[in-house]
Amino acid sequence: MVDTTKIKEHMxxxxxxxxxxxxxxxxxxxxxxxxxxxxxxxHHWIPTDWVTTVDSKVHVDRPGKQAVQDWSNSLPTGV
Structure with missing residues (x-):
């Protein structure tokens, strides 16, 4: 599991x-x-489950085209 506390604004x-x-x-x-x-x-939203690593960037587990297809266009319900 990735330490999501490392995810910062504008990364x-x-x-x-x-x-x-x-x-x-x-x-x-x-x-x-x-x-x-x-x-x-x-705005769009992605789940933190996609994140594989965080350094100076947030790295996700899917190619860009798929990420754009899969992201949410609204705040997920229950949040």
Missing amino acids: PVVCSDGGQFATVDHLDPGNTIKLTKDDQGL
Whole structure:
């Protein structure tokens, strides 16, 4: 399990194929990461379960295209 306390605002989020696909806005309760707004002005959320490592970047377990398809467009329910 990854130490999510290392996830900080404005860290790059990097997919498994090496490219940055997002930036951390903040860590939400309920094990989700809120991402900064995209080019359309929308926030997205990803589960912390995707995170494989945290150094100066947040690394996730899927390629960028899949990550963008799988992220949530709204705050997950129950959070």
